[in-house]
Amino acid sequence: MTAIQELKKLSNQLFINGEFRTSVATDGIEAINPATEETIGHMPFTTAAEVEEAIEIANQSQKAWNKVNALARAELMHKIATNMREARGVLGEMLTREMGKPYKETTDEVDWSASAVDYYAEVARHDYGKVVGPAVDNQFHFTLKEPMGVVVIILPFNFPFCLLCWSAAAALATGNAVIVKPSENTALSTLKFMEAFSPLPDGLIQCLPGGGDVGRQLVESTDTHMVAFTGSVPTGQFVARACADQFKPCLIEASGNDPFLVMPSASMEMAARGATFAAYLNCGQVCTSAERFFVHQDIYESFIEKLIFNAKALRIGNGLEKIDVGPMVSAKERERYEKILQRAIDQGANVASGGGRPTALNTGWFVEPTVLTGINPEMDIMNAESFGPSAPICKVSSLDEAIELANKSRFGLGATIYTSDLNEAMHAVNAIETGMVWVNAPLLDNDAGPFGGRKMTGMGRQLGAEGLDTFRHTKLAMIDPGANDQDFWWFPYKDEEAFPDK
Template sequence: MGGEEDIDRAVASSRRCYESDEWQSLTATERGELLDALADEIEANIDRLSRAETLANGKLLSAMRSQVESLPGWYRYYAGLADKVTGDTIQSDKERMFTFTLTEPYGVVGVITPWNSPLMLATYKLAPAFAAGNTAVLKPSEITPVSAIMLAELALDAGFPPGALNVVTGYGDAGAALSTHDNIDKVAFTGGTDTGSKVGAAAGKNIIPATLELGGKSANIVFPDADLDNAVVGAVKGIFAATGQTCIAGSRLFLHESIHDEFVDRLVERAESLALGDPRDENTEMGPVAFDGQFEKVQKYVDIGKEEATLVTGGEQRTDLSGELFYAPTIFTGVENDMRIAQEEIFGPVLSVLTYEDEEEVIELANDTEYGLAAGVWTENVRRAIRVSSKLEAGVVWVNAYRESSFTTPSGGYKKSGIGIEKGKDAIEQYIQRKSVWIETEGIVSDPFKLI
C-alpha cells in the first residue's frame, strides 16, 4: 500500500538514475541492447508471468499467455527503433545559418496502468520510453501488482541500472501522488476517462505532456452484404473476449434492419454456448469478472438495461460455477443510442444491439458518443469499407476483423477516448522532445543594435 512518501522515493531514485553517468553515457544503440536483453528475460519467464496475470485478474490463461508471448516482440521492436529516431539537418531560409535538430528524452516518466492487461499496457509505455532514453516509475493497479514487480526484477536481471524502472504498488492515492508529482517530466496513463481527466489536469498544472489511453464505447457495424458467419464470430470476440473487460470492446453492435433477427438468433445461440469456467482450463472461453467492485458495476448497468431495452439472454450471475464472479454473457436488443447502456462504458460482458436503415444513418449513430477509441466494419464491399472507415471517429478501425493489435501499427483515441499515440514508430515520438540548434557560420556582420 504505497503512498506519497513511496512515490517521492521512487521518483527521486529514477531521477538519480536518469542523471547518472551510467544512464547518460548509454548510446541509443546500447539502450536498444538493454531492451533486447529484457525481451530475452521475458521470453524465459513466460509461464510465470502469464500465470501471475491470470491469478490476479481472472482472464483466460491462454489469452494472458498469448499476450506475454508477444511482449518480447514489442521490446525488440523498440530496441530496433532506439538508434533510428534522429534529428534533421534543415536548409534554413536565413543566410549564414546552419540549423539542425536534436532528439532528447523528457527525463522521468510516470506510468499508471489498469488491471485488465497489466504487462501489455505497461509495455505500450515503457518500451518506447526506455528506447527514447527516459527512466520510469510504474504504478500498477492495486488489483494486479505482482506482474509489474516481476517485470522490474527482470529489468534488473537484463542489466538495467537500479532506478531505471521503479514500481510502487498501491491504491488511488499512490497514482494521484505520481501524476501530480513536480519531479516527473511526462505522465502516461491507461484507465477510465474520469480518472484520465484528473491525470491530464495534473499534467496541465505542472506543464508536462500526458499520453492518455481512456475509455471506449466502440461501434461494431454489420452491413447486409457481410459474411454473417465471420461477423457473428467478430461480434462475440468484440464483446465477450476478456469478459468484456477491455477498453476496445465492441459493446455497441449496429445491425442493418434486414439482417437483425437472423443475426441476433445466431449471436444468442453462440453466446449461450460459451464455456465459462476456470480461466486456467484451456477449454474455457470466458472467465469471471475480475473483482467484486467490477461485478457490482456490471450488475448495476444490467439492471438499468432491463428498464431501458429488451434482455434476450444473460443478465444474471452464473451460480452453477465454482466462484461468485461469473456473469452470463448478456445481450440487449431494442437499444436506442441515447440509452445509458449505449452511451456509458460498462466494462463487462454486456452487448447493446441497435438497428439502422442506411450507411449515412449508421455513421451518424456510431459517431454519436463522447468516445472514439475503436470500431469494427463488416462488409464485402471494399468501397464501402474505405468510405465508412474514413468517416468513423475512432482511433482504430478494423474491417472484417476485431481486436487485432501489433507493435508496428499506431493507435490512439478520438474525443474522450484519449490523447496521444501508443504502438508503432509514432509512439516513441511521445517520449522525446526536439531541440533546434542555430549556428552562425560567418561571424556577426549585421548591426548589433538592429533586433530584426
C-alpha cells in the same frame, strides 16, 4: 518456485532501485483470485517517503541512462524481451490467478509485451532527429530528440504487462526512467514482471503498488516529467488537470464505447464470430471492446441468431482450465456492471441470451455473456462504457445511419465494420470519428501503428513512430560554423530601412 509461492513472496513488496523490498506501509489490501475468491497475497500502499525515494533514484538513474548510446540501449532491451518470453508461463499463471482472464490470454499478453520491447529497441535507433534546410547561407540547422526525464506510468488491471510495455519500451528506448503505479488488482503480477527488466541499470524502472494517493503524489511531483495514464475518465481528467498545472506532458487513454457495424454484404458467419470476440474478450473488460452494435435491418435477425449461438457456446470458468471466458476482476466490478445491465433492462432492452450469473459456478465473480435486443441509441448502455460482457444490438436502415449513430458518442477510441463492399469500407474508415477503425478484423493491434483515440477517450498515442515522440522533446539547433555577421537583421539597423520620412 510455483506461481502461488511467487504471489505470496511478493506480498507487501515494492520494487525500488533494482531490488524488491518490504514496504514499511501499514495499509494495503488483500489480493483475491476472482475465480476462486481465495486470498492469494497482499498489496501494500506505498508510503509517501518511499515514493519520494523512488523519484529521487529515478532522476539519478535517468541522467546516466541518457548518456548510453542507442545501440547499447537496444541490446539491453532485446535481453528484456527475451526474459519476458522465457518467463511467459509463470507470468501468465500469476496474472490469471490475480485477475482472472484465461491463461491463453495472459500468455499472449506476455508475447505482445516482448514484441513491443523488441520493436522500440530498434525503432528508437532510427530517429534521433533530422537535418532541416537552413534559412541562412552557410549554416547547419537540425533537430534533436531528447528524453522527458522521469515518466510515470499508471496502469489498469486488464492488460498490465502489455500497456506497461507500450509506454515503458518507448520511454526507456528514448532515454527516460520509468516509475510504474500498477493497478490494485494486478500489483503482484506487475511486481513479478519487473524481474524481466533486470538487464537495465538499477533504478531505471521501479514499481510502487498503492491506491490513488500514490498515483497523485507521482503525478503532482515537480520531479516527474511526463505521465502515461490508462483508466477511467474521471481519473484521467484529474491526471490531465494536475499535469496542466505544471504544463507537464501527459498521455491519457480513458474509456471507450466502441461501435460495431454490420452490413448486408458481410459474411454473417465471420461477422458473428468477430462480434463474439470483440464483445466478450476478457469478459468484456477491454477498452476497445465492441459495446454498441449497429446492424442493418436486412440481416438483423440472422446476425442475432448466430451471435446468440456463439455466446451460448462460450465456456465460462477458471482461467487455468479449458475455458473461453473467465470472471470479472472483482466483486465490485461485477456489481457495477450488473447495475448497468439492469438499467438497460429497465429502459426496455430485451435479454436475448445470458444476462445473469452462471448457475453452475457458485464461487467466483462470473457473469454470462449477454445479448441485448430491442435497443435504441438513447439508452444509457449505448452512451457510456459498460466494461462487461454485453452486446446491445440496435437495428439500422443504412450505413449512413449506422455511422451517424456510431459518431453520436462522447468517446472515440476504436470502431469495427463488417462489409465486403470496398466503397462501404472506405466510407466508414473516413467518416467514423475514432482513433482506429477495423474492417473485418476487430481489436487487432500493431506495434508499428499508433494506438489511441479522440474525444473523451483521451489524448496522445502509444505504439508506432508516434509513440516515440510521446516520450521525447524536440530541440532545434542552428549552427553558424564561421560565426559570421548577421547584418540582415542585427543592430545597428540601416537608416534606409527605417520608416520613410514624409
